[in-house]
Amino acid sequence: SQQGEEDPQALSIQEGENATMNCSYKTSINNLQWYRQNSGRGLVHLILIRSNEREKHSGRLRVTLDTSKKSSSLLITASRAADTASYFCATHLTGGGADGLTFGKGTHLIIQP
Amino acid sequence: GAVVSQHPSWVICKSGTSVKIECRSLDFQATTMFWYRQFPKQSLMLMATSNEGSKATYEQGVEKDKFLINHASLTLSTLTVTSAHPEDSSFYICSALGQETYEQYFGPGTRLTVT
Numbered sequence: 001s002q003q004g005e006e007d008p009q010a011l012s013i014q015e016g017e018n019a020t021m022n023c024s025y026k027t028s029i030n031n032l033q034w035y036r037q038n039s040g041r042g043l044v045h046l047i048l049i050r051s052n053e054r055e056k057h058s059g060r061l062r063v064t065l066d067t068s069k070k071s072s073s074l075l076i077t078a079s080r081a082a083d084t085a086s087y088f089c090a091t092h093l094t095g096g097g098a099d100g101l102t103f104g105k106g107t108h109l110i111i112q113p
Numbered sequence: 114g115a116v117v118s119q120h121p122s123w124v125i126c127k128s129g130t131s132v133k134i135e136c137r138s139l140d141f142q143a144t145t146m147f148w149y150r151q152f153p154k155q156s157l158m159l160m161a162t163s164n165e166g167s168k169a170t171y172e173q174g175v176e177k178d179k180f181l182i183n184h185a186s187l188t189l190s191t192l193t194v195t196s197a198h199p200e201d202s203s204f205y206i207c208s209a210l211g212q213e214t215y216e217q218y219f220g221p222g223t224r225l226t227v228t
Contacts, residue, residue: 035219040204040224041222042221042222043157045216088157100159100162100172101157101159101217102159103156103158104156106156
């Protein structure tokens, strides 16, 4: 079953604007990860945030985690056309590190030049 | 480092035939690999966990006799779709678990089309 739920399902913004995607989950987690997938391609790991972390940065990416609300957000600043892709959050099924991931439904992001 | 490959990248087969997909960790050993399936415009769904030297663990609703998984070495897991039907057409993605970091490294995926 899908644990993660992203919103919005789709987002279209102008190049240079910031894009924010949200993810909610249901069970306790060890960490939460964000992935990017270009159309018909494999996954690219973007960032991992542990359950004891509240915010993490990587380049133009900023991820927050609120374990009390069981939610996370991914912010992409100064968006570029190349950021057009689907973005998924993922958590480990049992909260451990050696298990399969449960992916959210994803947000399809379109950056208009 | 931490590269995972899949072969083939895409395959078209006729209904009723079997198709084997390979997942290889190229520069590290992986005792655990995972198989996911992704239907068009949908998310990834975990199908099974493949453990080297032991039987795979299948998720609820995944038929183990239809999706045969073999993890015969520390760098190779195979998924065989037996008696494929058009509804098995999907994007199959594997990942390999890093032994020290527990990070999953994903392959590029295999697109299966059953006609």
